């Protein structure tokens with residue numbers, strides 16, 4: 001069975017499939033940010049598992065500092081002058097391993113991973129190129145009519161063509 005990538009709606013609880021690794025998650029109302037423990041959403045709308053973020057701890061901390069300034073509800077004095085060590089302490093997590101210990105930063109992690117800077121997104125930074133984007137690219141640069149002719153020439157029937165496509169898909 002073909003697994004759809006992205007949002008598969010089914011009443012209020014639905015599943016989200018990471019477009020990078022195909023891992024499936026339960027989310028609410030088709031919104032991957034309802035599960036920011038595991039998932040994140042970048043500012044360009046790419047949803048994926050948090051473990052695909054490719055950045056050093058220091059880079060993530062600096063991005064959090066930058067984002068923190070965009071939220072007027074959080075008022076952290078001298079934010080610009082905090083050292084990396086102080087930032088690490090500021091954003092350190094409580095016992096549940098998710099919520100930030102510092103009560104002034106209530107829900108900050110949720111907001112951060114729901115609207116993450118594109119610098120931390122593997123898709124926006126070209127670490128991963130989505131199959132759907134590759135297909136869009138191929139359709140843009142190739143003469144579709146020519147491809148259609150090639151398909152007709154190469155395969156004697158639709159069944160043979162589909163069988164070939166199925167084999168290709170299983171390769172990854």
Ligand SMILES: [Zn+2]
Nearest residue numbers: 018020021049
């Ligand atoms: Zn993933």
Ligand SMILES: [Zn+2]
Nearest residue numbers: 042046121124
């Ligand atoms: Zn992105």
